[in-house]
Amino acid sequence: MNILYFEDIEEGDEIAGLDLFLSKDLVRRYARTANMYFPRFTDDEGARAEGLPGMIAPGVMSMGLLARMISDWNRAATIIRLGTTFRNPVLPDRMIHLRGAITQKNEADHTAECDLWMENDEGERWVVGTATISLPTKL
Amino acid sequence: MARILDLHLHSEASDDSRAPVEAYLKWLARKRDERPIEGLVLTEHRQFNRAADYRALEDKYGILILKASEVETDYGHMLVYGVNDDILARFDFRNVRLNAQELINEVARMGGIAMPCHPGRPTIGLIEHYQKKPPLEGVVGVEALNGGSKKGEDERVAGLVQAYGYHAFGGSDSHLVSFVGLCATEFDRDIKNIEELVEALRTGGYRPVDFRPKKPQPSVTPEGLTYGAGL
Numbered sequence: 001m002n003i004l005y006f007e008d009i010e011e012g013d014e015i016a017g018l019d020l021f022l023s024k025d026l027v028r029r030y031a032r033t034a035n036m037y038f039p040r041f042t043d044d045e046g047a048r049a050e051g052l053p054g055m056i057a058p059g060v061m062s063m064g065l066l067a068r069m070i071s072d073w074n075r076a077a078t079i080i081r082l083g084t085t086f087r088n089p090v091l092p093d094r095m096i097h098l099r100g101a102i103t104q105k106n107e108a109d110h111t112a113e114c115d116l117w118m119e120n121d122e123g124e125r126w127v128v129g130t131a132t133i134s135l136p137t138k139l
Numbered sequence: 140m141a142r143i144l145d146l147h148l149h150s151e152a153s154d155d156s157r158a159p160v161e162a163y164l165k166w167l168a169r170k171r172d173e174r175p176i177e178g179l180v181l182t183e184h185r186q187f188n189r190a191a192d193y194r195a196l197e198d199k200y201g202i203l204i205l206k207a208s209e210v211e212t213d214y215g216h217m218l219v220y221g222v223n224d225d226i227l228a229r230f231d232f233r234n235v236r237l238n239a240q241e242l243i244n245e246v247a248r249m250g251g252i253a254m255p256c257h258p259g260r261p262t263i264g265l266i267e268h269y270q271k272k273p274p275l276e277g278v279v280g281v282e283a284l285n286g287g288s289k290k291g292e293d294e295r296v297a298g299l300v301q302a303y304g305y306h307a308f309g310g311s312d313s314h315l316v317s318f319v320g321l322c323a324t325e326f327d328r329d330i331k332n333i334e335e336l337v338e339a340l341r342t343g344g345y346r347p348v349d350f351r352p353k354k355p356q357p358s359v360t361p362e363g364l365t366y367g368a369g370l
Contacts, residue, residue, distance in 0.1 A: 012169045085155060085314070088289065103316035104162050113157075115315040123351070124289045128315055130157050 004074040006110040006135040015100030015114060016073040018065070022057060022092045030061045057090040062127045066116045069098045070133060077133040080111065084129030095121055103130075110137050140329040141178030141203040143348065144336070145320045147218060147256055147282060147310025149209075152191065153184040156314040160193060163319045164200040174320035174350045178203035178330060180220070182256075182310075185210060185232050187222045205333050208232055209256065214239035214268040214275060218282070218310075221251030221337040243277045252337050256282040257312065258299055259292035266295055280306030280340060284347035286322040287312040308340070309347025321351045 031041035036058050039046020044054040063084055070077055090096070097119050104113040111134050118127040148163070149156040160181065167176050179202060181188065186208060193204040207220045210232050217239065219226070226249050230237060239253075246253040258265035258281045265281065283296045284307070300307050308324040327344035330336050339345060 011165065083157070087287070101317040103166065104159075113162075113316075115317040117315070122290045125287065130315065 002074055003076045004135065005076070006137045009102050009105065009112060009135070011102055011105055013102045015069060015102065018069045018072065018098040020096060022094065022096045024055060024092045027055065027057045027061065027092045031058060034058065034060065052089060054091055057092055059086055062090050062118055065098055066118065066127070066129065069100060069116070070114070070131065076136050079131055080134055081132040082129065084127050086127055088124065088126040090118065090126050110135055140331050142326050142329055143176055143323050144178035144180060144203070144326070144330060145176050145311050145323045146180045146308055147182050147285070148179060148313040148319055149183060150181050152186070152188045155184065158314065158316045160204065161196055162316045164196055164202055166316050166319055167202060168200060170320070176202065176320035176323055178205065180205045180207050180336070182207045182209040182218050185235070187227060187232060203330065205336060210237055210242070211235040212237040212239035212242055214255070215258065215263045215265050216256050217242060217253045218256045219246055219251055219253045220340060221333055223250060225249040226251055240275055243275060247277060250337070252279060252340050254280050254282065254340065256310070257285040257288060257292065258282065259288065259295035266299055274303065278303070278305060280308055282310055283307035284309030284322045284349055285312050286310065286318055306343050306345065307347055308345055309349070323348050323350065
């Protein structure tokens with residue numbers, strides 16, 4: 001289990017990234033579990049009927065994946081705030097790449113600001129955002 | 140003085156960014172070898188951040204900081220450099236349907252310059268509007284390299300630049316600290332202030348520069364789930 005204390009991180013550090021194949025089945029399972037079983041999240045035809053290029057992943061699923069990246073990188077991090085901007089529908093059936101970086105450390109309360117984003121193989125950033133995390137201290 | 144400037148980025152003064160200006164500067168100080176940016180131009184959405192004074196930060200970090208605006212027009216988004224009291228009295232930057240031709244003409248007459256940004260982007264880019272309406276007069280240059288562009292957007296702009304003879308510049312369009320300076324503009328001359336920037340943008344002698352890291356090929360199979368090495 002990876003534990004990082006406030007003193008272990010520096011501004012400019014990368015958050016260990018997460019690369020995964022976002023399958024349609026995974027999106028459907030998420031939609032079912034989250035009680036979001038709508039056509040846009042379950043089948044291409046239904047999504048296209050809504051004007052989308054095909055079925056997409058729910059926004060909260062993308063946020064959840066970004067949060068998972070943080071917790072996988074550091075089990076001791078508590079996410080205080082997570083905010084995202086959705087720049088493109090997240091289309092399943094392809095690789096996605098989750099990335100992040102520590103941009104600011106706040107000594108007063110042992111929190112840190114992070115940049116987070118999801119991109120595709122071409123480097124198009126589909127979801128971008130920031131998070132504030134709280135970390136334990138060695139003091 | 141600066142020759143390589145990021146001409147398009149947003150700080151926490153914009154409604155869709157949480158990036159403090161000092162965090163941008165600290166990031167550039169760390170990434171100097173990868174992104175040799177010497178100047179930033181803050182282009183806040185639909186406003187001109189008149190009150191902001193960045194001189195102390197300029198001295199502390201040795202990076203030129205200039206102020207401009209990104210506004211919304213009937214031909215898409217435009218960056219306005221050289222914003223002054225006359226321009227602010229003439230245009231309400233909060234208006235998301237500014238008349239682009241009036242903006243270009245009047246800003247030029249009042250000492251500034253208005254230039255289309257991310258012109259290859261659907262809906263808010265110049266190219267889509269050129270397909271439905273006559274081309275604008277008085278456009279000097281366009282943002283040909285934008286850090287937020289999707290595949291094909293900047294490629295479309297190359298055709299626009301060639302067809303109309305526009306100058307080309309670049310900017311990161313960063314809303315996040317870590318994206319600052321990934322795309323920028325290199326000038327043939329030193330820029331010391333906003334007046335010199337406007338003059339340089341009018342006359343040419345600049346080009347977009349790309350500092351984005353080259354993408355590694357994905358190495359994970361559809362069945363696999365691995366932890367990446369980061370960028």
